[in-house]
Amino acid sequence: MSADRVDIGLNVLADGSVEVREAIVLRANPADGARFERVIRRQHADALFDLAATIDGRPASEGRGAGHIRVQNGRPTRVRFEFEATPNPTRTLTLQYRVAGVVALSGGRGFFEWEALAPRRRFDIADTRIELALPERTVQYGPAGVAEAGWTVSETGRGITSERRNLPRDEAATIVATISTTTMALAEPRWQFNEAKSKEFMPAFLSGAIFILVIGAGVVWIVRFQHPHPHPGVDAAPGVELASSPVLQVAIGQRPRRNSADRPLAAFVDLGMRRRLEVREDAERRVAVLPGPTGDTVLAHEQILLDELWLQQSRTMPLRGLRAALLRKSRAFARAIGDDLVSAKLADRDRIAVRNGMRAAGVAVLGLAAVCFVVVGVFLDDYGAWPIAMPVSILIVGVALLIYSETFSILTPEGVRQSLAVRQRLREMRRASRADAGAPVARAFAAGLPLAIAAGFGPRWQKQHAPDLSDDGAFTWLTPAAGESRAALLARLIKPAG
DSSP states (O other): OEEEEEEEEEEEOTTSOEEEEEEEEEEOOGGGOSEEEEEEOOTTOSEEEEEEEEETTEEOOBSSSTTEEEEEOSSSEEEEEEOOOOSOOEEEEEEEEEEESOSEEETTEEEEEEEEEOSSOSOEEEEEEEEEEOOTTOOBSSOOEESSSSOEEEEOSSEEEEEEEEEOTTOOEEEEEEEESTTSOOOOOHHHHHHHHHHHHHHHHHHHHHHHHHHHHHHHHHHHHHSOOOOOOSSOOOSSOGGGOHHHHHHHHSOOOTTOOHHHHHHHHHHHHTTSEEEEEOTTSOEEEEEOSOOOOOOHHHHHHHHHHHTSTTSOBOHHHHHHHHHTTHHHHHHHHHHHHHHTTSBOHHHHHHHHHHHHHHHHHHHHHHHHHHHHHTTHHHHTTGGGHHHHHHHHHHHHHHHHHHHOOOBOHHHHHHHHHHHHHHHHHHHHTSTTSOOOOHHHHHHHHHHHHHHTOHHHHHHTOOSOOTTOGGGTTEEOOTTOOHHHHHHHHHGGGO
């Protein structure tokens, strides 16, 4: 899109406002569509009003559809022309409006600056003409002109005329003049007053933001000082042996994936391998979960799953329904894992409380930051961008608290020691589950399956053990449908966790 010609007239009034008249002869290509947007940037002006427009000589009122304009007030003001598509490649668009508070005051002088054409436009201009008319009998301090280079400027009786050919779209046109205020009835523009206030209060806003950041850093430092990161212990932890609890092993060895069925499914498979439950599949590939023949002691997180499963034992369900049942008590399951870690002396209840407190504080501070952004937005026009430093600093503190809560260890020294061993074991298992590592023997496969599921690579671990599982005693709790194999049922069972 390009303009054959743009004529702009600026008439400065005695009260410091400016009447603007614009005429644009637009040359539009069919690919540009039947619309054109004029962007009026007014950094140094109080308000824009009394806007009127025409399209090819016909008045264009504000509205939707061809022959109308749409005005978006703000900084900048956007005026969108909409017109019918015709074979005629040119359109003549005019704009008239008035801008208040353009002339700034300082030391008994008035400083006029108006960006008649903004940079980074969407159109080039073949011929441009800008006229400036000052009030009669106005004394100028030096000649008026164009701030950008490349213009031909000539003086007139009341101001100047500026002309230029081939103005590219990335160049602006800013008219400037310094005038005497003795013959004008001027008041300090609102924007100039706000700029002065912004400079005056800038140190206060920055100091407040720095103070908030210091407070946040102090909170994190105090928590780190009072609860230093635990170091690996020496003596083995009494109580629960982690070899029989893969979910607890992974809980201390790696972070859980959000909204994942890995750990509940790992606990489910482990309970089956311990014969606490059985799975029977019918011809429609629906499964029933029944109590197993053994009744050994279970941990708190395992009991959460069993309580939910026994509610479903009177009916069959598809495997996706089983997965939904395992996830139904996910929050209670996660809390129970923490209780089991504390009971096993692998996690410290006080450190859990500190982590949860930091997490809650981070969420609360982020909420406060959101409120502050809304409140501060009211003052941006009066004080510039500096007030935004306050909610930004609050946001940084909230994010820092959340990040620190996620990295804060709840483990005891013994928990750290065992977590290192678990990570090493998981690395070895991942290497063994690669396609080129060879299938593990049946005993190693069965022993490592619950841990692999809990760590998120159960399907890969199962895929490496291709032979049928009918002779493996660890999987007699699985009863597939007629004509199906235990290996196929197991693959479908653990697939959702992959």
